[in-house]
Amino acid sequence: MSDKPVIGFIGVGLMGHGMAKNLLQAGYPLVVKGNRNRAPVDDLVGMGATEATSPKEMAQQCDIIHICLSNSPQVEGVIRGPDGILAGAREGLIVIDASTADPNSTLALAEELAGKGATMVDAPLGRTPKEAEEGTLDVMVGCDPATFDKIRPVIDCWGGNVNHMGPTGNGHKMKLLMNFVSMGYASLYAEATVLGAKAGIAPAQFRDVIGSSRLANGFFDTFMRYTVDRDRDAHKFAVANAAKDLRYVNAMAMEAGMVNVMSSAALQYFAHVEAIGKGQDYVPMISDHVARLCGVDMEEEAKKGR
Structure with missing residues (x-):
């Protein structure tokens, strides 16, 4: 026993x-x-x-x-x-x-x-x-x-x-802050990668430069492992869950009585992907959706310079 x-x-x-x-x-x-x-x-x-x-x-x-x-x-x-x-x-x-x-x-x-x-x-x-x-x-x-x-x-x-x-509740508050940072990264990385592709910088080049600089981090590595290498399992966290977390972040900011420009902006790409019925896509796939909005085929762009 x-x-x-x-x-x-x-x-x-x-x-x-x-x-x-x-x-x-x-x-x-x-x-x-x-x-x-x-x-x-x-x-x-x-x-x-x-x-x-x-x-x-x-x-x-x-x-x-x-x-x-x-x-x-x-x-x-x-x-x-x-x-x-x-x-x-x-x-x-x-x-x-x-x-x-x-x-x-x-x-x-x-x-x-x-x-x-x-x-x-x-x-x-x-x-x-x-x-x-x-x-x-x-x-x-x-x-x-x-x-x-x-x-x-x-x-x-x-x-x-x-x-x-x-005390009880502080764990969930801290987790929302963590996910605000990570989903903010996801939105930033997706938009920057697509902007690079539109301007003639291949996603692989973007990864090589940022990934070898002081801006590198573990989240960047897994995000780009999908965006560039097309590893679908690089970060298995659904867009729907990310959008839910960002809504909780925005509610927490509203309750705290603060301006929350960044968390409101970060939510928009995730809300878009949910709205078109792709909420079960994983977070790094945000890059594909941002690319489509801008007339870019990320699958083709990812082949360049690999």
């Missing part, structure tokens, strides 16, 4: 599968709740996880529950639904929301869980499914210090760069 806490995991998709796998490999008893895609659930069950029929059932069995979903309405559904976590919550339960969510929603859910003696932790993620599988994700944690000390060994199973940001 394990002396480790029983861990639940809701949302074992691109990011969640690797995180859950690492918890299993660290010896934690794991209970999973799947969605339409059975493959990751079946894979984890094959490694020793058990499957819950509902979030309520999971809350009744588990000491700590992870949620890794796409947006706040989905998180609210698994917590507040008729068979949700609140329906089965008990004293001492800890819910770790690794989604990128609206901080106001997070704070409301935290209050509701506290009414059942449970604790809400926001621990959104940075990096990609590759790092999720490797257990080296960036993590921004919002909770009280005592809870952070209690969950740190669990988070260390799937997180590499773990930062305690302060």
Whole structure:
């Protein structure tokens, strides 16, 4: 019989599968709740996880529950639904929301869980499914210090760069700032690459110069690995999720009462791609859409100078 806490995991998709796998490999008893895609659930069950029929059932069995979903309405559904976590919550339960969510929603859910003696932790993620599988994700944690000390060994199973940001809600606020920067980069890189192509600078040349300068960074590398090398899996993060995050950023800025010219501008390319029905394209593919708007075939431009 394990002396480790029983861990639940809701949302074992691109990011969640690797995180859950690492918890299993660290010896934690794991209970999973799947969605339409059975493959990751079946894979984890094959490694020793058990499957819950509902979030309520999971809350009744588990000491700590992870949620890794796409947006706040989905998180609210698994917590507040008729068979949700609140329906089965008990004293001492800890819910770790690794989604990128609206901080106001997070704070409301935290209050509701506290009414059942449970604790809400926001621990959104940075990096990609590759790092999720490797257990080296960036993590921004919002909770009280005592809870952070209690969950740190669990988070260390799937997180590499773990930062305690302060009280509940601050993790999601920091994650929105991170995604504002990264999606701002995506918009900037796409527009600059297309402008270069229109002006006679091949995308490969643009990458060589920027990539070898002090302006280089990991996000630039993965963005250009698609834009120039056409590696579709270079950064598996959907445009729809990026657009959602930028909307949350704009709402946070409005609530803070500040001018937000850059975050408003960054949203526009992503909103366009959603509007034409391509929201499931990955973020680096923004470069193709910006190119089409400007009469450029990025597939052909990418061949130049490679």
